[in-house]
Amino acid sequence: MTEVFRAEGLGKTYPGVRANDDISFAVGAGEIHALLGENGAGKSTLVKMIYGLVRPDDGRMSLLGAPHAPSDPRGARAAGVAMVFQHFSLFDALTVAENIALGMENPPARAELSRRISELSQSYGLPLNPTRRVATLSAGERQRVEILRCLLQNPRLLIMDEPTSVLTPQEAEILFATLRQLAGAGTAVLYISHKLEEIRSHCDQATILRHGKVVRTVAPRAHSARELAAMMVGAEMRIVDRSGRRPGDKVLEVKALSTGSTAEGVSLKQIGLRLHKGEILGIGGVAGNGQEELLAALSGEIGSPRGTVLLGQADLSEAGPETRRRAGLLAAPEDRLGHAAVPEFSLTENTLLTAGARQGIVKRGLIDNGAARRFAEEIIAKFDVRTPGPGTAAGALSGGNLQKFVIGREVLGRPEVLVVNQPTWGVDAGAAAAIRQALLDLAAQGAGVIVISQDLDELLELSDRFCALNEGRLSAPRPTEGLTIDEIGLMLGGAHGMEVGHVPA
Numbered sequence: 042m043t044e045v046f047r048a049e050g051l052g053k054t055y056p057g058v059r060a061n062d063d064i065s066f067a068v069g070a071g072e073i074h075a076l077l078g079e080n081g082a083g084k085s086t087l088v089k090m091i092y093g094l095v096r097p098d099d100g101r102m103s104l105l106g107a108p109h110a111p112s113d114p115r116g117a118r119a120a121g122v123a124m125v126f127q128h129f130s131l132f133d134a135l136t137v138a139e140n141i142a143l144g145m146e147n148p149p150a151r152a153e154l155s156r157r158i159s160e161l162s163q164s165y166g167l168p169l170n171p172t173r174r175v176a177t178l179s180a181g182e183r184q185r186v187e188i189l190r191c192l193l194q195n196p197r198l199l200i201m202d203e204p205t206s207v208l209t210p211q212e213a214e215i216l217f218a219t220l221r222q223l224a225g226a227g228t229a230v231l232y233i234s235h236k237l238e239e240i241r242s243h244c245d246q247a248t249i250l251r252h253g254k255v256v257r258t259v260a261p262r263a264h265s266a267r268e269l270a271a272m273m274v275g276a277e278m279r280i281v282d283r284s285g286r287r288p289g290d291k292v293l294e295v296k297a298l299s300t301g302s303t304a305e306g307v308s309l310k311q312i313g314l315r316l317h318k319g320e321i322l323g324i325g326g327v328a329g330n331g332q333e334e335l336l337a338a339l340s341g342e343i344g345s346p347r348g349t350v351l352l353g354q355a356d357l358s359e360a361g362p363e364t365r366r367r368a369g370l371l372a373a374p375e376d377r378l379g380h381a382a383v384p385e386f387s388l389t390e391n392t393l394l395t396a397g398a399r400q401g402i403v404k405r406g407l408i409d410n411g412a413a414r415r416f417a418e419e420i421i422a423k424f425d426v427r428t429p430g431p432g433t434a435a436g437a438l439s440g441g442n443l444q445k446f447v448i449g450r451e452v453l454g455r456p457e458v459l460v461v462n463q464p465t466w467g468v469d470a471g472a473a474a475a476i477r478q479a480l481l482d483l484a485a486q487g488a489g490v491i492v493i494s495q496d497l498d499e500l501l502e503l504s505d506r507f508c509a510l511n512e513g514r515l516s517a518p519r520p521t522e523g524l525t526i527d528e529i530g531l532m533l534g535g536a537h538g539m540e541v542g543h544v545p546a
């Protein structure tokens with residue numbers, strides 16, 4: 042097999058962290074090669090070096106036999122490397138074609154570009170209208186924009202950073218078909234994912250990283266998911282404990298909640314739900330069907346008419362986020378960088394975003410810096426956030442570690458009700474289990490928890506009742522116990538009860 046990429050003895054040190062240490066591996070043409078490792082193992086650092094975003098301190102890389110030492114992403118792209126990031130870098134106000142043109146060195150005329158986008162999207166089975174505004178696209182569709190942007194470059198090595206974490210199972214299948222087609226044409230694919238079964242089914246090779254070093258490169262099909270996890274973690278995984286929960290009185294009621302059509306995304310239509318103390322309600326659905334709007338309407342970022350959001354006896358419908366937090370209604374949105382946390386702020390400063398009042402960090406408008414730092418330290422210790430300390434900027438944390446911080450900040454805020462959207466997006470198997478356990482423990486202590494997620498396994502593992510969100514409508518809830526994946530498929534297709542008998546293609 043022709044070799045496309047090789048790394049020899051690559052190393053990178055950040056202040057206090059050896060992020061990559063003596064990394065050597067190779068990827069051949071037509072190969073889908075996984076990079077596997079816990080949060081903070083060094084996967085992103087490695088691919089950023091290949092893409093010219095980070096300069097290695099030691100070692101060498103080669104691409105198609107020639108030395109590869111890009112000084113910036115433009116250099117990497119010119120050499121034939123393309124990358125789809127975990128966090129999308131698209132402008133909401135622009136169309137698909139405009140966004141793609143922005144990322145190109147010499148974009149063709151708009152009509153020609155739109156034609157090429159349509160052509161490529163058809164030949165790779167990635168439906169996308171070039172004139173749609175990005176604000177109206179789901180996460181899965183946004184990813185398609187990024188992928189098409191890469192395909193237009195005709196890359197020899199395509200890097201994908203956790204591509205399926207935002208996709209439904211059906212969308213993920215489409216993505217894999219696309220990757221297979223690309224690999225068939227000789228492209229090498231470097232694929233970061235935490236989903237072990239997915240790697241076993243779809244990847245030819247897997248290089249496993251632990252604490253910045255290569256553990257080994259294996260054929261993932263030849264190993265069980267448990268074996269791969271053990272190589273990653275260096276130990277056996279723990280199993281989630283669901284015991285100790287007893288649903289109590291009603292704690293949250295949402296009645297006929299609709300949001301206006303002024304919002305960029307989907308409007309919520311007559312949402313009704315009841316949540317009890319000690320209960321976890323799972324809400325599934327394809328991204329872009331009102332998940333973000335539902336979280337915003339519950340957290341108070343979007344207000345709603347009187348009588349629609351009730352916490353216990355208190356009508357919080359018209360209250361903003363701060364009043365709702367004081368009352369005990371907390372939320373952790375999906376987008377951790379930018380929405381849940383400010384990347385340039387330290388972790389200490391990031392506690393202030395949501396925990397100021399409940400933790401006594403802000404009193405009569407004055408910030409108690411010591412209290413903020415102690416709270417950040419408590420989150421770091423209890424949620425095993427791997428970072429040099431609370432003074433570190435949120436943006437310097439690996440994705441999974443920042444997610445642990447964000448969830449920890451809200452869980453330790455002693456909520457009456459916690460609403461989370463995609464709580465384990467981009468989080469490794471060990472850390473995901475820890476976050477899920479924290480949500481279960483929170484419910485066991487009597488809080489009501491709403492988990493919005495696209496990960497059906499996660500919802501089945503956590504929730505007592507399950508409902509589906511589709512085009513802004515919420516289906517009637519069903520007890521999770523005994524619910525099959527097929528029945529869920531029907532709910533996701535219709536979400537107006539169970540009468541709509543079509544499973545999304």
Ligand SMILES: Nc1ncnc2c1ncn2[C@@H]1O[C@H](COP(=O)(O)OP(=O)(O)OP(=O)(O)O)[C@@H](O)[C@H]1O
Pocket residue numbers: 055056058059060078079080081082083084085086087427428437438439440441442467469
């Ligand atoms: N810009 C930076 N400044 C300081 N430290 C950094 C920076 N980027 C990464 N690190 C540290 O380097 C280590 C490796 O991080 P990296 O993001 O490569 O891990 P990862 O395997 O991609 O994790 P995840 O799966 O959570 O995305 C971590 O300890 C991280 O905190």
